[in-house]
Amino acid sequence: xxxxxxxxxxxxxxxxxxxxxxxxxxxxxxxxxxxxxxxxxxxxxxxxxxxxxxxxxxxxxxxxxxxxxxxxxxxxxxxxxxxxxxxxxxxxxxxxxxxxxxxxxxxxxxxxxxxxxxxxxxxxxxxxxxxxxxxxxxxxxxxxxxxxxxxxxxxxxxxxxxxxxxxxxxxxxxxxxxxxxxxxxxxxxxxxxxxxxxxxxxxxxxxxxxxxxxxxxxxxxxxxxxxxxxxxxxxxxxxxxxxxxxxxxxxxxxxxxxxxxxxxxxxxxxxxxxxxxxxxxxxxxxxxxxxxxxxxxxxxxxxxxxxxxxxxxxxxxxxxx
Amino acid sequence: xxxxxxxxxxxxxxxxxxxxxxxxxxxxxxxxxxxxxxxxxxxxxxxxxxxxxxxxxxxxxxxxxxxxxxxxxxxxxxxxxxxxxxxxxxxxxxxxxxxxxxxxxxxxxxxxxxxxxxxxxxxxxxxxxxxxxxxxxxxxxxxxxxxxxxxxxxxxxxxxxxxxxxxxxxxxxxxxxxxxxxxxxxxxxxxxxxxxxxxxxxxxxxxxxxxxxxxxxxxxxxxxxxxxxxxxxxxxxxxxxxxxxxxxxxxxxxxxxxxxxxxxxxxxx
Numbered sequence: 001x002x003x004x005x006x007x008x009x010x011x012x013x014x015x016x017x018x019x020x021x022x023x024x025x026x027x028x029x030x031x032x033x034x035x036x037x038x039x040x041x042x043x044x045x046x047x048x049x050x051x052x053x054x055x056x057x058x059x060x061x062x063x064x065x066x067x068x069x070x071x072x073x074x075x076x077x078x079x080x081x082x083x084x085x086x087x088x089x090x091x092x093x094x095x096x097x098x099x100x101x102x103x104x105x106x107x108x109x110x111x112x113x114x115x116x117x118x119x120x121x122x123x124x125x126x127x128x129x130x131x132x133x134x135x136x137x138x139x140x141x142x143x144x145x146x147x148x149x150x151x152x153x154x155x156x157x158x159x160x161x162x163x164x165x166x167x168x169x170x171x172x173x174x175x176x177x178x179x180x181x182x183x184x185x186x187x188x189x190x191x192x193x194x195x196x197x198x199x200x201x202x203x204x205x206x207x208x209x210x211x212x213x214x215x216x217x218x219x220x221x222x223x224x225x226x227x228x229x230x231x232x233x234x235x236x237x238x239x240x241x242x243x244x245x246x247x248x249x250x251x252x253x254x255x256x257x258x259x260x261x262x263x264x265x266x267x268x269x270x271x272x273x274x275x276x277x278x279x280x281x282x283x284x285x286x287x288x289x290x291x292x293x294x295x296x297x298x299x300x301x302x303x304x305x306x307x308x309x310x311x312x313x314x315x316x317x318x319x320x321x
Numbered sequence: 322x323x324x325x326x327x328x329x330x331x332x333x334x335x336x337x338x339x340x341x342x343x344x345x346x347x348x349x350x351x352x353x354x355x356x357x358x359x360x361x362x363x364x365x366x367x368x369x370x371x372x373x374x375x376x377x378x379x380x381x382x383x384x385x386x387x388x389x390x391x392x393x394x395x396x397x398x399x400x401x402x403x404x405x406x407x408x409x410x411x412x413x414x415x416x417x418x419x420x421x422x423x424x425x426x427x428x429x430x431x432x433x434x435x436x437x438x439x440x441x442x443x444x445x446x447x448x449x450x451x452x453x454x455x456x457x458x459x460x461x462x463x464x465x466x467x468x469x470x471x472x473x474x475x476x477x478x479x480x481x482x483x484x485x486x487x488x489x490x491x492x493x494x495x496x497x498x499x500x501x502x503x504x505x506x507x508x509x510x511x512x513x514x515x516x517x518x519x520x521x522x523x524x525x526x527x528x529x530x531x532x533x534x535x536x537x538x539x540x541x542x543x544x545x546x547x548x549x550x551x552x553x554x555x556x557x558x559x560x561x562x563x564x565x566x567x568x569x570x571x572x573x574x575x576x577x578x579x580x581x582x583x584x585x586x587x588x589x590x
Contacts, residue, residue, distance in 0.1 A: 042406055042407070044401075044403075159424065159425060160423055160424060161423065162423075162424060162425045162426075163416065163419065163420050163421070163422055163423065163424065163425070163426060164420070164421060164422075164423065166408065166412075166416060166420065167416050167420035167421065169401065169402070169406070169408075170400050170401065170402060170408065170413060170416070170453075171397045171399070171400045171401055172401075173371075173397045174395060174397045174400070175420070175421070176371055176389060177369045177370075177371060177389050177393070177395040177397070178389065178390070178391050178395070178420060178421040179388070179389045179390040179391055179421050180420075180421045220407075221405045221406070221407055222405065224407050225407055225409060225450070225452050226407055226409060226412070227407045227408060227412065229407070230407040
């Protein structure tokens, strides 16, 4: 290393305690977010993930007001919100989205109140920025074991529920018919999601936490056709993007002559660029393949099936597309 | 294999099923026919153990069934996988073996062989590594049948497996189900709006209307008198080219046979 890598790793990167904490927490959180996030995307619960993140902003700002670490506020509010969403959702098909929306609106209102009080009491806007957009360089070293423990619980839940989760992602009805207690599995997953979102919120801020949850997972699903592969790719992508973001933020202090760029911006920008790049292989494949025969329209004049119970599926094609 | 005895079910005050009885033996294919709201889905759910009975009993392989479980193979009407979902055909079929258990799946040679055999049996071996979400409706239906059968249940239940398929896929799936019932000795019960695609292969039909059921061979059930009694309304059964048309009553047009005689020659009139 040394001289040749100096332009990449600005002096002090490997010895600065805040950087070490950032790299450790960022790495752990990226893995947890990627694993949980892959199931979030698979289950179509990205909206719930984002809602939890916004709820977390109320928790984080309440924690600041109470003078306790923001992580505890994120965890308490997210877990409570997950429980409320579970309790008032699920009764009817659109129940989950509506329940999520109601909880979301109420907590953003609370966040507005708490952040206002934080700003008034501290006389700065630092609290607001910290809660909403995070700052992984300001975390205390004492937080590392807590982050590792909460992350382990979250991932352990997903590992424990792995097969029933996949089965209910295919069809809740199918899973229920096989004897899976779908509601319990869903609640367990929502708990894992609440923990993952809390960890992500403490790293890159409540508002941005969805980026780390969904971004690497969405990138992985574009390139991997097996779930196990997707999980590994998502974790590697998340860790890579997080560390690269931390490095860029650290180095940017020198590039900009002192002020630097916010680390959360650097991480989220990297995640986005990876997602954009992950679409390229598919585009190339499609471009190389000659266009297949057009899809035949829906079957007409069929007395046989008077009215569909459900939205029609993809029409059958006459050949390999 | 399946015995439904005097089963009733209700949503609130509305009776959905009223003392419905029928049975399906091993190796038989039975169609559960009725329009929307006739109680097909409710009956399926009661048999699966997802809904409690408001009276009566369901026996599978002689045992009274009280809760859901992996002893029945089930194909739901619709699955929720997007084209980018990283679930391959092989993975989905393997979930039919142990998808209800906790933890991550550990691949074993026996598991893999069971999956390969089942993929071959339903004719989708070449799609083993494709993502399920990218398949056509007919292909997905075959994969789901493999998923439902891989644990070798004695009863296979399918909820509207022919809905949303094109004509050719309908005939393919029907032929496949008939072959499976015969080859593997499984009792097959499937629901459908229309009796016609099933006429050539059905051993037994259960016709549902407003919570009541008539069951027997097609010749015993698809008749004007039986269906009129079932609907409580004059019904005509018109035959043409081995197909049947079940029509609401009204004045009988001249020149059309509406004698209610057996469908597809299976009848005994």
